[in-house]
Amino acid sequence: MFESLSDRLQTVFQKLGSKGVLTEEDVREGMKQVRIALLEADVNYKVVKNFVALVTEQAIGEEVMKSLTPSQQVVKIVHQELINLLGEKNEPLLEARPGPTIIMLVGLQGTGKTTLAAKLGLYLRKQKSKRVMLVACDVYRPAAITQLETLGKQLGIPVYSEGTDARPPDIARRAIEKARQDLVNVVIIDTAGRLQIDERLMEELEQIDATVQTTERLLVVDAMTGQEAVKVADAFNQRINLSGLVMSKMDGDARGGAALSVRAVTGVPIKFLSTGEKIDSNTLEPFHPDRLASRILGMGDVLSLIERAEQIYDAEQAKAMEKKLRKGKFDFEDFLNAMHQMRKLGPFQQILGMIPGFGKVVQAMEENPDMMPEKHLKRVEAMVCSMTIEERRNPPIIKGSRRERIARGSGTSLEEVNALLKQFQQMQRMMKQMTGGKVGKSGRGKKGGRGGGGGGQIDPRDLMGMLR
Numbered sequence: 001m002f003e004s005l006s007d008r009l010q011t012v013f014q015k016l017g018s019k020g021v022l023t024e025e026d027v028r029e030g031m032k033q034v035r036i037a038l039l040e041a042d043v044n045y046k047v048v049k050n051f052v053a054l055v056t057e058q059a060i061g062e063e064v065m066k067s068l069t070p071s072q073q074v075v076k077i078v079h080q081e082l083i084n085l086l087g088e089k090n091e092p093l094l095e096a097r098p099g100p101t102i103i104m105l106v107g108l109q110g111t112g113k114t115t116l117a118a119k120l121g122l123y124l125r126k127q128k129s130k131r132v133m134l135v136a137c138d139v140y141r142p143a144a145i146t147q148l149e150t151l152g153k154q155l156g157i158p159v160y161s162e163g164t165d166a167r168p169p170d171i172a173r174r175a176i177e178k179a180r181q182d183l184v185n186v187v188i189i190d191t192a193g194r195l196q197i198d199e200r201l202m203e204e205l206e207q208i209d210a211t212v213q214t215t216e217r218l219l220v221v222d223a224m225t226g227q228e229a230v231k232v233a234d235a236f237n238q239r240i241n242l243s244g245l246v247m248s249k250m251d252g253d254a255r256g257g258a259a260l261s262v263r264a265v266t267g268v269p270i271k272f273l274s275t276g277e278k279i280d281s282n283t284l285e286p287f288h289p290d291r292l293a294s295r296i297l298g299m300g301d302v303l304s305l306i307e308r309a310e311q312i313y314d315a316e317q318a319k320a321m322e323k324k325l326r327k328g329k330f331d332f333e334d335f336l337n338a339m340h341q342m343r344k345l346g347p348f349q350q351i352l353g354m355i356p357g358f359g360k361v362v363q364a365m366e367e368n369p370d371m372m373p374e375k376h377l378k379r380v381e382a383m384v385c386s387m388t389i390e391e392r393r394n395p396p397i398i399k400g401s402r403r404e405r406i407a408r409g410s411g412t413s414l415e416e417v418n419a420l421l422k423q424f425q426q427m428q429r430m431m432k433q434m435t436g437g438k439v440g441k442s443g444r445g446k447k448g449g450r451g452g453g454g455g456g457q458i459d460p461r462d463l464m465g466m467l468r
């Protein structure tokens with residue numbers, strides 16, 4: 001999502017940047033292009049108009065025009081206005097005191113409510129250490145209840161359900177009683193959807209809310225539905241005082257207009273982005289306006305990447321690996337290990353796309369599958385897997401006939417094996433240089449205590465820093 005918009009905007013700014021001195025005319029022409037780019041991304045017409053007016057007014061101001069880097073100032077203004085448009089800052093979930101916190105998920109059919117119930121449950125348990133309960137209030141389709149129960153079972157999260165005969169407000173009330181008994185912190189209520197806004201559904205949602213006094217009323221918005229999504233959000237908000245929005249299906253190829261318009265039109269904050277059918281901690285992320293704005297402008301999203309790295313970061317393993325690095329004993333087994341860790345971060349091109357300036361690279365790779373790093377990595381992995389344990393631990397013994405055997409075993413060529421071994425040698429040399437002698441000059445030195453033996457560990461943040 002946003003690739004095409006991101007591309008267009010970057011082209012506009014490149015053009016402005018190539019000019020050095022900017023005239024008011026240049027800025028206005030640039031803003032015209034920005035306007036077209038936003039409209040083509042399906043951003044709401046009024047939102048675009050307002051956005052362009054705000055940016056233009058600031059950009060043709062004297063301070064910008066007379067500054068040393070006018071085009072960069074313009075980018076900065078666009079960045080800031082995008083952040084404002086998206087809601088300024090992350091809005092965390094509200095918590096009820098005393099608990100339990102009650103979250104009601106609402107939205108049209110198929111937007112991803114049930115999927116979100118499970119993702120959110122997992123997120124709250126894993127990241128926030130909450131005891132969670134899911135409640136099945138979509139009583140119109142038996143399959144909906146089974147779906148929630150199956151997800152609950154998979155994740156080990158209890159699901160409260162009374163089948164299809166009870167009324168949703170009553171189910172919700174009894175679920176909350178049960179949650180109190182079981183000392184549950186957060187109750188997530190999955191509700192029914194309709195194909196369109198529907199009076200009876202709205203009444204039912206209002207009744208559930210009136211009965212249990214929900215803490216959060218989150219509307220799940222399908223990002224793929226474009227401007228229609230904005231209309232739906234507006235209609236829901238008129239009836240049910242929404243406390244937040246969740247954009248689902250952000251992994252799709254929609255142009256992104258809904259995500260960019262919905263907050264401005266409804267005034268309701270986006271709280272999460274959901275990016276896949278799979279239920280795991282990589283597919284639900286708290287929404288940060290500044291990060292998305294940076295992503296759109298091709299400044300990358302290093303912060304989200306770091307957060308993700310920290311989630312999978314295994315301190316024990318990192319410490320062990322670091323020790324080996326210091327001794328120059330990093331071998332192919334460690335390499336394989338590191339690769340598996342990295343894979344947990346998510347698909348490679350998605351990770352690359354979060355790094356500033358790599359948006360274009362990712363696009364090129366998607367157009368030319370042979371360039372996919374994933375593909376290359378698979379070949380490397382095959383080669384390493386074709387080595388014996390002894391060879392992995394002691395790469396220098398891999399000579400002539402061993403190399404041929406590895407090439408055959410992994411379905412690669414001798415040249416590839418040679419290249420890999422050469423790269424590995426170079427990497428080892430580089431690592432020895434980096435870790436040998438004076439460590440920790442970069443200043444992250446967390447616990448002070450520099451100088452003493454066994455200092456800091458490898459921190460994913462430092463690794464990310466290297467990529468910048």
Ligand SMILES: Nc1nc2c(ncn2[C@@H]2O[C@H](COP(=O)(O)OP(=O)(O)O)[C@@H](O)[C@H]2O)c(=O)[nH]1
Nearest residue numbers: 109110111112113114115248249274275276277
């Ligand atoms: N690609 C993608 N598919 C999703 C996402 N969220 C949900 N889905 C899929 O959309 C369909 C409807 O989801 P569901 O949770 O049953 O929607 P509900 O009717 O609102 O409860 C299912 O096939 C989900 O797997 C998402 O973020 N990305």
Ligand SMILES: [Mg+2]
Nearest residue numbers: 113114138144
């Ligand atoms: Mg459902």
